[in-house]
Amino acid sequence: MQKSTGKRRRRPRGGKGSASLKFIPLGGVGEIGKNMNVLEYGDDILVIDCGLMFPDEEMLGVDFVIPDPAYLMANRDRIKGILITHGHDDHIGALPFILPRLDCPIYATRLTLGLIRSKLEEIAPKYELKAHEIAAGDVLEIGCFKVQPFSVCHSIPDGVGYAIYTPVGVVVHTGDFKLDPTPIDGRATDYALLASLGTKGVLLMMSDSTNVERDGFTPSERMVGKTMEQTFRLYRNRRIVVSSFASNLHRIQQVIETAVRFNRKVALIGRSMVANVARARELGYMNVDEDVFIQPSEIEGFPHSRLVVITTGSQGEPFSGLVLMSRGDHKHIKLGPKDLVVISALPIPGNERLVHRTINDLFRQGCEVIYEAEQNIHVSGHASREELKMMLSLVKPTYFVPLHGEYRHLVRHKQLAEELGLPSKNVFVMEKGDVLSMTKRQARLLEKVPSGAYIVDGRAYSDLNGQLLSERRDLAEDGLVCISAVYDPAGNLLAPVSIESRGFLHRADADELYRSIEDSVEKAIKAAKAEGKDEDISSRIRSAVKGVLKRFSMSAPVILVLTNEVQSGNGFACKFSRREQIK
Amino acid sequence: MQKSTGKRRRRPRGGKGSASLKFIPLGGVGEIGKNMNVLEYGDDILVIDCGLMFPDEEMLGVDFVIPDPAYLMANRDRIKGILITHGHDDHIGALPFILPRLDCPIYATRLTLGLIRSKLEEIAPKYELKAHEIAAGDVLEIGCFKVQPFSVCHSIPDGVGYAIYTPVGVVVHTGDFKLDPTPIDGRATDYALLASLGTKGVLLMMSDSTNVERDGFTPSERMVGKTMEQTFRLYRNRRIVVSSFASNLHRIQQVIETAVRFNRKVALIGRSMVANVARARELGYMNVDEDVFIQPSEIEGFPHSRLVVITTGSQGEPFSGLVLMSRGDHKHIKLGPKDLVVISALPIPGNERLVHRTINDLFRQGCEVIYEAEQNIHVSGHASREELKMMLSLVKPTYFVPLHGEYRHLVRHKQLAEELGLPSKNVFVMEKGDVLSMTKRQARLLEKVPSGAYIVDGRAYSDLNGQLLSERRDLAEDGLVCISAVYDPAGNLLAPVSIESRGFLHRADADELYRSIEDSVEKAIKAAKAEGKDEDISSRIRSAVKGVLKRFSMSAPVILVLTNEVQSGNGFACKFSRREQIK
Structure with a gap:
């Protein structure tokens, strides 16, 4: 019949049968750390994991980084719960900062829940946890989803992956895993469940990419x-x-x-x-x-x-x-x-x-x-290539999203899936905030949702932003010189020019330089006043100091200028106080 | 005869036959980088290599690090020359900073000399190089030393090691090497010379430890x-x-x-x-x-x-x-x-x-x-364990000093030598500035000479020191808040308190905090004046600001305080300007 019309028929879009399931990674893709994923259908949202990441060396003074919770905050009424895979910081570490704001139930195994409670007691002691202790093999109804945690081996006990039955099809999230056939606690990764899911048909699998660059099997x-x-x-x-x-x-x-x-x-x-x-x-x-x-x-x-x-x-x-x-x-x-x-x-x-x-x-x-160079004194908790292949072969998903990896790991994992026969168009290398929308028939990327990194500095959820970090980098690079000058309306200094420095040559080591700076500041004030350019005083001081610094050294410290004009008369009156600061 | 006396006879010390040879590493031990070694006998000093090192991430804003030249400067009249092994930066990179001050001849092969000339043209263009082009196989008389460069394979062409004939015995410095039997230029490491030296007897060998943690042979x-x-x-x-x-x-x-x-x-x-x-x-x-x-x-x-x-x-x-x-x-x-x-x-x-x-x-x-994970797209330029063993077996030195490694590499190389039968007491894991003194009969460590790291920031040889670096780390950690206050002898503000910050919450994001700081500064000045404690004003301001910051956030920025007291009267007069700065 189809052939005779020469066209393939499509069901109309938007009908009940084609309502879409959305998968949105908010962290843990393009990076190793701060794992957080969102699965949504209709009005129901499930979050999977809520981890932190340690900052790289360019994030000066930052304690750690958590996923931007903006998308979750905007949709908090729809969130039915947070599923946790295991108790590592990159999966639970952001909970103390994000959970109190969402105030939704969390689901985790006993040990994982214990570790979460410790974290909350330390950082958000007042928050009352809405916790559900789960175990591998349970079947939970959460919103429109049926959720089945299954055991996986990892470098911490009590880890699980999740099989999530949605109206569109089954989703498998492996969590962090390895296929250790001889685990210490006898609790192996649940091959049987994965195989039976694979036989019945899995719409989407998300899988751990950490060790995709390693050949063979990770040792037990x-x-x-x-x-x-x-x-x-x-x-x-x-x-x-x-x-x-x-x-x-x-x-x-x-x-x-x-x-x-x-x-x-x-x-x-x-x-x-x-x-x-x-x-x-x-x-x-x-x-x-x-x-x-x-x-x-x-x-x-x-x-x-x-x-x-x-x-x-x-x-x-x-x-x-x-x-x-x-x-x-x-x-x-x-x-x-x-x-x-x-x-x-x-x-x-x-x-x-x-x-x-x-x-x-x-x-x-x-x-x-x-130490590291020696063999077998340590083994990884993540699956190597052969195990990743086995996982893909067991679950045989229609669509596949590599998770838990820098971009290169995700690409290598995609290539691995393609080697095993998955069509390239069915494998999605996603970045944070990307939205994968799936029906039973097709999957496509929609427009991004807000995502990114929030920086935690000290215990508080801080609004430390990119600009502050770049200022810290400037300070770290060449240090700082701070100039304060007090003068009267005619441009006469009322006190000696004050110069302070940090992370830059000290006065004791460069007295001549400091004296030249003082002279240049005095001249700059006088010159600006003589030309009636009061509004330029700070920038003129800065230029003058910059010139002196350039002559004396190749370095370019941050220059802070604090000027105070004090008016004479009956007693004192404040005229104005201008500040300008330019690197 | 000896036996009959029941004692072993010793030649008197200090006689001509027992004059000592000294080996002093000034860089490249306990670190990979800034290689520089000293060999001295009587009044003659030979320097081997003069390299730089790239700073680690804690050395904020530092371009690179070179060996402290204090010992060489103090003994510059005794320096007969600098021997260079090859043209990598960790062996020649400090020359533009140190050579003009020592102004001694340098000895290097053609390509190495070409690379040195480029560096000097760029950084010290006015310095006139006293260069001797050498080739493997040459025999040079330098002071009391006879010096024979020999070819070694490495990841740059034209590398050499040195056999140095001294009045006390032969010293072999391997340079950076591997035993590539099929080098691209057909110029293999000179086994024949090393074997013949070993047969005749070598007093001391210094050898490359970089790859001592790698088993087997480094591929060609x-x-x-x-x-x-x-x-x-x-x-x-x-x-x-x-x-x-x-x-x-x-x-x-x-x-x-x-x-x-x-x-x-x-x-x-x-x-x-x-x-x-x-x-x-x-x-x-x-x-x-x-x-x-x-x-x-x-x-x-x-x-x-x-x-x-x-x-x-x-x-x-x-x-x-x-x-x-x-x-x-x-x-x-x-x-x-x-x-x-x-x-x-x-x-x-x-x-x-x-x-x-x-x-x-x-x-x-x-x-x-x-990239890296894939095989054989890169090979190292340094010998692995089997090659290091072969070098030790060929040269059979009486004394052995592992070079070119972090402390752990040096220890592993010492252990390797011991496995090959060298007595533990004849192998010296040296740190920078250690002095190994050898006669024909014995070797022992003497007191250290000055050594360490000099920091180059910009193009100039800077006296940037440890304190400046720790100040930069403080600035990088939490940023900086700078306070300037101008007041009269009664403690009345003559201008609004000025506050500037860098790498810390901006006023726009924390207006309340900034206003609290202003209030606290004004109160601190008033209080100090009221109690007649003028000398405490700056430290009181600092404490007050610190208290406010602590209440508002967990972070502890550097606080700079610049105070200016301005006296009233006929016109203005400067009374004093105090500054204090405490983190």
């Missing part, structure tokens, strides 16, 4: 246990210090179990290490006897061969346990030639220098250090 | 040629853009030769790329016909499959050729889906983010990119 977490075992055997007579992420509870558990087998006690160092282990034990995620532990204050004098210290600082974070030790500044432990330090983590991109500095300083303390 | 530079060949075949229809270090002339030559074989023309982009290729051709280090090249202005409209573009920017340097292309800002070339970009270099540690940003932006332009 259990591999690290074996390496630990060998290491403990080899360094039987040394005290062993292990540094890892405090959230990597399976790693920590393996270190503790190895310690017990080798008849060693364990001391925990670092606030988050102590807190996370306590929480994991309390919630039943770690089964360890209390008498395994000794207090940090008991480390001194404890026999080296009988002790393991587990500490924070694997990223070289200033003031962390390991960094204090590397500088000989830790109050409870001094390292030396009888110590072995094992850094069971890789530097997160951008942290390389801090980590390397810490390793160098540890060697300076005389201890032996096992 | 020729490997990259093969990969290029395959790449050109695979992407026959695309325009190919290759980015590499401008100093890696063999790499560039291989790209050009491949282009010629595939019947493509070559366009060079980037100032240093154009300059280095011109210099290499002029000095006979690159044999390429002029008609291979087209001008950048001819790129537009040139058939894609007939062109190769070779550009700077492999480290993501701002304003470099590749970075401009990645942003769509290059005036001569717009990239798109018909382009392939090959980044034939690895990010230098610390440059990862810039390089990754460039790769992401290139993908955004729609082109395909081959």
Whole structure:
């Protein structure tokens, strides 16, 4: 029939059958960090994850960055809930800043919820959480969506992905995952569910792209246990210090179990290490006897061969346990030639220098250090290429959106999907704010929604903006010179010109320069007055100072000019105070 | 005879036979960069290399760092010459700043000397170089030393190591090297000389530690040629853009030769790329016909499959050729889906983010990119572990000092030497300024000499010091608030309080805060005057402002206070102007 008409028939658009499902990433694409995704159909919105990101070195003085919540704020009445995949900061860290403003229910597994509660208690203690504890296998009705969390392996326990049944079709969000066939807690990624979903038909899959550049399979977490075992055997007579992420509870558990087998006690160092282990034990995620532990204050004098210290600082974070030790500044432990330090983590991109500095300083303390270059002392929590292929092959989605990656990772993941036979037009490399609209028949990108980065400086949700950051970069580049001049209406100085500098040559080192600046300021004021150009005084001072600086050095500090004209007469009267500041 | 006395006899110290040779690293140990070493015997000093280092991100606004020349300046009359190993910046980059002050002869091979001349012309054009062109195999008498440069392979042509015959024994300095058995120019590392030196006996060897963490052998530079060949075949229809270090002339030559074989023309982009290729051709280090090249202005409209573009920017340097292309800002070339970009270099540690940003932006332009993750598109210029072992086995030195590495590399290199049988006490992990004193019989560390880092900011040799850098970090962290107040002896304001800020909330965004600061300043002045505590005015203002800032935000900007007291009377008179500044 179709053939005879020579045309393909289309159902009319906008009919009930073609109502569209929208997927909008608000973070975590084109970047690794601050994951936040939106799924909407009709009046119902589901948010998936709400994470933060650590700033790059150009964001001077910024503590961290969160997704711009503007789109969610504008649509807050439609939000039915926030689904959380797991308890890492790049998935939950923005909740304390954003959740109180949205005030909607959140859905998370037990451990994840515990970590969220800790964060909220610290930063937004007054907010009353509307929490739903969920578990893999549950089926929840949220708005028009049916939501089924499923277990995935990752570098923190209790991670889930989500299968979301929508009126248009099934959506699978993998969360951060690897396909570890021998997980520490026996809780493998749920292949069976993924396969059955794939068989029935999946409209859209979003998947983790972090390790798409790595060939093969990511080794099992259990591999690290074996390496630990060998290491403990080899360094039987040394005290062993292990540094890892405090959230990597399976790693920590393996270190503790190895310690017990080798008849060693364990001391925990670092606030988050102590807190996370306590929480994991309390919630039943770690089964360890209390008498395994000794207090940090008991480390001194404890026999080296009988002790393991587990500490924070694997990223070289200033003031962390390991960094204090590397500088000989830790109050409870001094390292030396009888110590072995094992850094069971890789530097997160951008942290390389801090980590390397810490390793160098540890060697300076005389201890032996096992670190990134060595094999199997750390494994990643993210799937490598073969696992990503397997995920794509199991789920066989009609449409595919790579998530959790810089732009290059997303492109490589798209190419991988194409190698597996997905048509190029069905794979979408999305940027923040892009809107993918899907019906049962087609998918297309619509106009962007507001998105971007919000900067958190201090504890407050700050309106620190791009301009302030660029000002900080200017200050950092060449420092600052600040000029203050007080003069009368005739242009006579009423006090010596004040010059202050920061991050620029000090007066003690450049007295001649400072005197030349003073002269140039006085002349500039006089000249402006003589020509009747009062309004130009500040800019003339600035030009004059700039000229002097150029003659004396090649650097161009920020110049701040504060001028005060004070009028004579019966007593004093303020005439005006002008300020101008130009770099 | 000895045995019968029950004692070992010693020659008296200080006699002619036991005069000591000193080795002093002034840079390049505990860091990768700014290599500079000193060898001295009696009144004669030889310097080996004089390099710079790029600053880490904490050195705000610093262009680069050079070794502290204090020790050399204090001993300049004893310096017989500077030997240069090769033409990379970390070996020659400090010459324009240090050489004019020492004004001693330098010894370098032809290409290296050409690169040194370029640097001096740019930065110290008036200095008249006292240059000696040397070649591998020469034997030079310099002071009491006999110096024999020998060829080594590295990622720049014409590199040498040095065998230095001293009254105490032979010293071997490997320079930066790899043992490439199939070098592009047929000029292999001189195994024969090293073996014969080893057979006769070498007192001290200093060796490159850069790649001590890498197992096996570093592949030959020729490997990259093969990969290029395959790449050109695979992407026959695309325009190919290759980015590499401008100093890696063999790499560039291989790209050009491949282009010629595939019947493509070559366009060079980037100032240093154009300059280095011109210099290499002029000095006979690159044999390429002029008609291979087209001008950048001819790129537009040139058939894609007939062109190769070779550009700077492999480290993501701002304003470099590749970075401009990645942003769509290059005036001569717009990239798109018909382009392939090959980044034939690895990010230098610390440059990862810039390089990754460039790769992401290139993908955004729609082109395909081959980069670090892919095999054999780049090989290192430094020896891996098996080569380092071979060097130690050939030369068999009595004493060994690992050079050219962060502290961890030096320790690993020491461990490697110990595995090969060198006694631990004969291997010295040295830090900058350490002095190793050797006679024929013993070696020991003496007291340090002055050493450290000098910072170059702008073109001038600046006395920018640690305090200025920490001030810049403070400014960068939270910005700055600057307060100026003019008042009479009674504490009455004579002009409104002036407040300026940089990198901190602007008045437009925080008017209430600014008004509170003004009030607090006025009150602080009044209070100090009322209590007759004139000398406390500035610090009281500072405390008051600090308090207000704390109440309004969690951040702590630098606070600058400039106060001016102006006295009334017949006309005006300046009483005093105090300034105080505390963070």
